[in-house]
Amino acid sequence: MSNSSNQSKNFIDLNATVVGTLRRVREVKVAGKGGRKAQSYWACSIKALHGDARNPDFTYLDLTIPAADALAFVKSKASDCENNREVFVRAFVGDLRAETYERTNSRNNELENASIIKGRLLKIEATSRSEASVNGRYEATARGMAYLNMVLSPKSEKPDWVTNLAAMHGELSAMDYTPFRLTMRDGNEASDILAALQPTMAIKSTERPKVIVAFKACNIISGFFFRKSKVEGQEGVQEIVGQINGELSDITYVKIGEEVAYKLIKEGENYTVETTLELRSGTHD
Numbered sequence: 001m002s003n004s005s006n007q008s009k010n011f012i013d014l015n016a017t018v019v020g021t022l023r024r025v026r027e028v029k030v031a032g033k034g035g036r037k038a039q040s041y042w043a044c045s046i047k048a049l050h051g052d053a054r055n056p057d058f059t060y061l062d063l064t065i066p067a068a069d070a071l072a073f074v075k076s077k078a079s080d081c082e083n084n085r086e087v088f089v090r091a092f093v094g095d096l097r098a099e100t101y102e103r104t105n106s107r108n109n110e111l112e113n114a115s116i117i118k119g120r121l122l123k124i125e126a127t128s129r130s131e132a133s134v135n136g137r138y139e140a141t142a143r144g145m146a147y148l149n150m151v152l153s154p155k156s157e158k159p160d161w162v163t164n165l166a167a168m169h170g171e172l173s174a175m176d177y178t179p180f181r182l183t184m185r186d187g188n189e190a191s192d193i194l195a196a197l198q199p200t201m202a203i204k205s206t207e208r209p210k211v212i213v214a215f216k217a218c219n220i221i222s223g224f225f226f227r228k229s230k231v232e233g234q235e236g237v238q239e240i241v242g243q244i245n246g247e248l249s250d251i252t253y254v255k256i257g258e259e260v261a262y263k264l265i266k267e268g269e270n271y272t273v274e275t276t277l278e279l280r281s282g283t284h285d
Helices: 068-076 079-083 189-201
Strands: 014-028 039-052 057-064 088-104 111-126 141-152 160-171 174-183 211-228 238-256 260-269 270-275
Touching: 014 068, 014 079, 014 111, 039 068, 039 211, 057 088, 057 211, 068 111, 068 141, 079 174, 088 141, 088 160, 088 174, 088 211, 111 238, 141 174, 141 189, 141 238, 160 189, 160 211, 160 238, 174 189, 174 211, 189 211, 189 238
Parallel strands: 057 111, 174 238
Antiparallel strands: 014 039, 014 088, 014 141, 039 057, 088 111, 088 238, 111 211, 141 160, 141 211, 160 174, 211 238, 238 260, 260 270
16 A cells, blocks of 8 residues: 555645554435535544554544545445454545544543544555554554644753644645644654754744744644634633644654755665754764
8 A cells, every 4th residue: 555645736635654443434424505415425433553562552533535445445344343343454544633522531421622633544455463563563653744833852851852843734725734742752863853943943933934844753643732712702712722642753854934954865775865954963964
């Protein structure tokens, strides 16, 4: 199954590759409005695994199914899902976003906030748990282009880098954004890039040039945060926003304003780097 995204000059995709169990195959019927005929679409969920294959963590993805081949596969496994027979899959998902909702806490029966990753199921295939693990681990990875909004360097009590991204997806004329909050241990290429970008990110947000990065995140899970509303008439009111959390794995491209400041180029089996950033180590040579 190809991991390439369906991108054009007028479209940017934010995609993920996950492995896990197929669940909740269903046809969703939407009532028609204004005398129009009711419409329907197919959806499913995937319990995506990541981490140590012997005791993995997981997160749920709730997906619509626009691709004909993916829909045919999912429909063929609907009976297995209904009868609680495991269907282990590898899936390629586009248009990632995190949506919030309220659920009842099973311990105290009180309402609480929660979130789930949504998207479009583009490709899917059957696999096995043993085939899906790489070096004894499962991977749930996301790739995309994003605006870099914040960089926090490691501290003694918090040894990880922390960065906030606004990942782009959709048509350039009507772009959507998915918030990401990613952590990373110090000492590799991506952390060197973050360190080199700190002087730029320290500039007041209204005055600094826009920073765009191509990134890869692993161990993705759903999350949320609170912020003050910007809706007219509701300024200052707290609102909940879904986000995707995870670990920053790679940065392969950086653009600061109109300048390409970092670019990882693949040449056959080798990689070369073109950069104007002052990197801390020589690992990018």
